Amino acid sequence: MTREEAEDILTEAGQAQDDAFPLLEAAIACAIHDRPFRDPSAVRTLAARAVERLRERAGVESPEEALAETLSGELGLDGDLMDEGDLEVGDIIAVADRRRGLSAVLGVFYIHAGLACGLNVQGVDFPGHFLLRVDTREGPVAIDPFSQGRLVLPSELTRRALRAGLTPAVADRLDLLMAPINRRQSLVRLQDLLFIRAIRAGDYPAAEGAALRKALLDPSDHRPWLDVAQARERQGALAGALSALDQAKTVEGDFQARLRQVRERVRLRLN
Incomplete structure (x- = not known):
């Protein structure tokens, strides 16, 4: 797959409704867009294996236990503590090969398998760390794909939130700390990181x-x-930076004053 073909897939995914967003294929396209002409078959094989094994467990174990035992216990997916500075830990093709990566990449496999097996698994845009929200009969729980899918207790969520700089009033609100994000937002968060x-x-x-x-x-x-x-400006590609700012102008929103300031700064550098 070329970079241009990957962009076509991402463009199509961008037009999809949130409930039809193709998470796995979009994640593959992101990896190919970054480094083209690679074989993504290992990703699809691992994802299919996750669905197969999770389906066997889901009927006899709780959702959070089935997810952790399948994705981490059997398939070996875990966080990469040694190479956090390596951009490959955010590349789903590389992660499928080494079974180690960032939480948001590991979460793609968890969410894909969970949805295929009828489980309600969603990302949580927790400050400083991507978590997963899993609906159970007792209510929603949080699990951490970076730590072998282990359960994150409410008290630990509060401690993490306080360390991340949230106020005590917010850190005690589990409804806020576990607010789910959709599949599109989960993948956008990874690209933002x-x-x-x-x-x-x-x-x-x-x-x-x-x-x-x-x-x-x-x-x-x-x-x-x-x-x-910003990225183009730092490369000295000022005309390209202005083109990106023109693209931003086509999106509706209350940000035109800021946009004019940024555009004027870049234009003055260009002239």
Whole structure:
């Protein structure tokens, strides 16, 4: 698959309704867009195996136990503590091969398998760390795909929220801490994390790619185009930065004053 073909898939995914968003295939397209011409068959094989094994467990175990035992216990998916600075930990093709990666990438396999088996598994945009919300008969619970799918107790959620800088009034609100996000938002969060890491590493072409993928996946949000513009500006591609800002102008929203300021700054550099 070429980068252009991957962009076509991401563009189509961006137009899909939230409840029909093709999470696994969009995640594969994101990886190919970053590094084209790779074979994604290992991703699909692992995902199919996860569905097969989870379906056998789901009828006899609780949803959270079945997910953890299948995805981590049997298939070996776990967080990568040693290579957090490596951008490959956010690449689903690389993660399928090494079975180690970022929480948001591991979550793709959890969510895909859970939905295929009739479980309600959603991402949680928890501050500083991607978690999963799983509906059970006793109510929703949080699990951490980065830590072998283990259960995260409410008290631990509160402690993590306080460490992340949330106020005590917010940190005690489990309804806020476990508010679910849809599949599109889960994948956009991953690309946003890759963008931030690439910017910090000074890898502006990689940052531009991650920002562009965000823009394609969620065409209703103008902010990814501002990130594209930032990455292009740092590469000295000022005309490209202005083009990205023009794209942002086509998205509805109350941000035109800020956009004009950014565009004027880039235009002055270009002139």
